[in-house]
Amino acid sequence: MKTVKYIFSLCLIVLLINSCVKDDSNTDFVDSAVAPTNVLALFTVSQDNTGSVTITPTAEGAVGFNIFYGDGTVEPANLAQGENTSHTYTEGTYSVIVVAVGPTGLETEITQDLVVSFNPPENMVATAENDAAVSKQVNVTASADNAISFSVDYGDGSELVVGNIGESVSHIYASPGVYTITVVAMGAAIETAEVVITDFEVTEIVQPLQSAPAQPSRSEGDVVSVFSGAYTDITGVDFFPNWGQETTYNLFDLSGDEMLQYANLNYQGIDFSGTPIDVSQMEYLHVDVWTADENNAKLSPISTGPNEAAYDLDLTAQQWTSFDIPLSYFTDQNPLVDLSSIIQFKFDGDPAEGTIFVDNLYFWKAPSGGPTGIVGTWKLSSAAGSLGVGPAVGDNSWWNCDAGCVSDRACFYDDEYIFNADGSFSNVLGSETWVETWQGGGNACGTPTAPHDGSNPATYVYDASAGTVTLNGLGAFLAVPKAINGSEIADIADTPTSITYNVTLSNFDTEMSVYIEVGPDIFWQYEFVKDGATVTSPLTGTWQLSTDAGSLGVGPAPGDNSWWNCDAVCVGDRACYYDDQYVFGADGSFSNVLGSETWVEPWQGGGDACGTPVAPHDGSSVATYDLDLGAGTLTLNGVGAYIGLAKAVNNTELTDPLDAPESIVYDITIIDSNTINVMVDVGDSVFWQYKLVKI
Known part of the structure; x- marks a missing residue:
């Protein structure tokens, strides 16, 4: 026996007519308080000619409800959020009043008409149509006299779906094809009415209906675009070179927005070898990909040689998926990839079939020095x-x-x-x-x-x-x-x-x-x-201490690390420390990524030597960062989060890991998009100073 799944507010068996809404705002409460919203009354009627109706109120921002049955009953039912009430009606039309009460006492009142009839449904009409926006989704609407709900058997073995008469219910099929859909109308009577829709063809959406996400404004020097309407593209690009592929190509136009369409994708190249591009100063490769299939793809930038490295594009069917891939990913996979001479791209189907749509294929970097300017x-x-x-x-x-x-x-x-x-x-x-x-x-x-x-x-x-x-x-x-x-x-x-x-x-x-x-x-x-701007911190990315001699040191004034600084020999001895990573997320997160070893000092229980990182300065804590360019400060929030030396905090040097503060404020100077100077005053004009570079 099939289970019945109720969806939407239409779970019920009632005719909803002539809704009216009224907000009763009490100005004695705080200005920020609002009355409950989206108030609904859900009716369920027993199919046994008894007239027993269950009323379930819902609302956003409500803690309770008063239900007035509309049949002369004087006292309302008082319900908490999530409760319902049952009441027996004779045949007729009733105005049910639902008053939703918010936590501050503000109220919202709605009136919904409830029609109770013991006559069987008649004059039934049911329609089914493919959804215009959701692939393989079919929407069914039913109407009938004396009916208050209907059920739909979509003919694919799925659960019945039930909704209020006059409304629509939806179901997404696993596969396109031809199906028989059975719609049954129900009222308060035991008898039902039925419409069978035969040979209904469920269709699949095979191309995007919306453009890829809008791209942020970028200065010309911060982007190298191969294909994007948002930026100036390079010239001399062949989007369908003959590499013996089985893939077919089309320049798809979506209401004036052009995108690359590659069908039957086994592999496909994009060639600009006649004018190689230098992206060695860029940091990321961006691409937006849409597919109707469950398939994935691979994307490879190719440099002279040729040398290439592939990135797996994990796609989501029926929507645009956006990728910002660090260029270091490709050079880590294949050090021979030369970012100063990129000549081609290659897409591989995974598996070798299906269709992808490609837009906004470009290299980019964080704005130089942070700002994007007025552009x-x-x-x-x-x-x-x-x-x-x-x-x-x-x-x-x-x-x-x-x-x-x-x-x-x-x-x-x-x-x-x-x-x-x-x-x-x-x-x-x-x-x-x-x-x-x-x-x-x-x-x-x-x-x-x-x-x-x-x-x-x-x-x-x-x-x-x-x-x-x-x-x-x-x-x-x-x-x-x-x-x-x-x-x-x-x-x-x-x-x-x-x-x-x-x-x-x-x-x-x-x-x-x-x-x-x-x-x-x-x-x-x-x-x-x-408009459409994305706030991008100039710190977003992964940083390390510069291996230049003197990039770590301490002294009596900013810019002066003459008391002690790490020279070339020191840098070599502390290789386990100079590979520590300071990772600033675009979402404001911060991480110390230290690996299996870092430099551990005596106050941490170490021996001024490479050793296992010691909590809380081991990257295990959750941390965030705040950058104030105007004040020239960087604040790390999270016990154990630090830059440079773990012991160097505001106004002191730690002597016990348990004394690690919840936050540290550093002075920061952004030299360029890949270099920053960071400093902390530990007190009495003692300044620890670090030079970091983006990797």
Whole structure:
């Protein structure tokens, strides 16, 4: 006998009609409290003509419920989250009221009509259709008079699926093919109605319906792109060289977004040997791959020689899978792979069949020195107060756009301000933006007005040292078009051809504060966020102490390690220590990876020699890091996490491992994307200093 699986809120056997929702907010409670949401009443009726109905309320953020049966019963049922109540009805239509109560007392009330009928279902209609977005998923909808639920036998041996009449239920088949689907409608009566859908063909989605994930803005010097619409690709690339493969090739176009399609994949090359590329300064290889199959693939960069190394692409069917592969992986697998002369890629099917779609194939590195600069697409932050005016920088008390204003100006907050790597600038406003009276509008959403409509070409000059950006082009602007240097425009004819703004970039160049002085002590101020940006710490990756003589030392001042430093002989003696790794994760995690040996000092129970790492300074603890570029500090959080010497902590040197602090704050200087200097003051002008390099 098949088990019955109830899904969705439609577990029941009841007609739901004319829902109405009301929020009862008690302002005596804290401002952050919210009333319960997504309140539902789930009805289950017995198929025995008794009229016994079970009511199960659910809600997000509720701790209890009051159920009013709607049949004249005075006292409501009081339920905790997860409980239900049963009640016997005669034939008829009832308005059941469910009041969900939150932990602070805020309430949300809904009313759902419950129709109880003892007549058998009739006039039944059932339909089945393949889901447009999910491969091999079939959605079934059923309607019938006097019915309150229906069950579906999908004809593949799976469990029955039950839902409320008038709603849809879904099932994903293991394989495409032709199936018989049986749909049974049920009401409060014992009798049922049935529709059989024969020869229904279940289809499989064999190509992506959505583009690969949007790529972050990167400076030109931080990326070498072979195939990506997000960056400038190299030239002279053959995406289907004749290597005797059985693979077929197609440049697939998804609504204007092109991607590489390789079908019947046994192996496939991408060749640019006529113009080898030097990626020795890059750090990662990125690729996005979509497949309809359960198959995997391998990707190999090939250098002159030829020399290659393969990376296993563990793919997930029916979705894009993104990979950022450290280039060190390939050189570790095959030291002969020459990153300064990459000439080809090769994809291998695993197994040698199936189809893959490839997009965003490029090499990249962390932004030089950390920031990505102003290049990218920016929008005004939707946070309250991100737009305003006031008497001083940081003070927008005269007027600022609060939450209600942000909502009213949705047509304005989706405007894009695009700084391209080639120095061009664009205002992209869409069909509507906020149009003020001086522009001929009504202080409301409306069609953008020339010249502030993005129709004129424009450029920009960003001066990072001065903290300014100048827009050159009639009608080019940031945020508020009337706000210009020394004035506010009252007539479109007065639009200047150039405006200079003061800008401050932060959070690894994903946030930008802007102000412009339009008159004596009158400052318009804006907060922008970079659209689609990924916050990437310049520390992300694996670091080691530099093996240069003097990269580890101590002295009386920053930059002075004259008291003691590790010379070339010392570096050789401490090889077990200089291979220790300091791993900074993109997610903010930190790890000391010491291997089987490191340098163990007497205070740790060692003999100033190579030995087994000693807890808690053995990498066993969970740790995180915080980098503050503005303050020039690096904080490690986690007992036993450290850089350089375990004993060197803030204001002291440890003499017992049990005294290891929960956090250490280091001073840090980022020399370039592969070199940092780290220092800690252990007290009394004693500075331990380390030079680390990224591997």
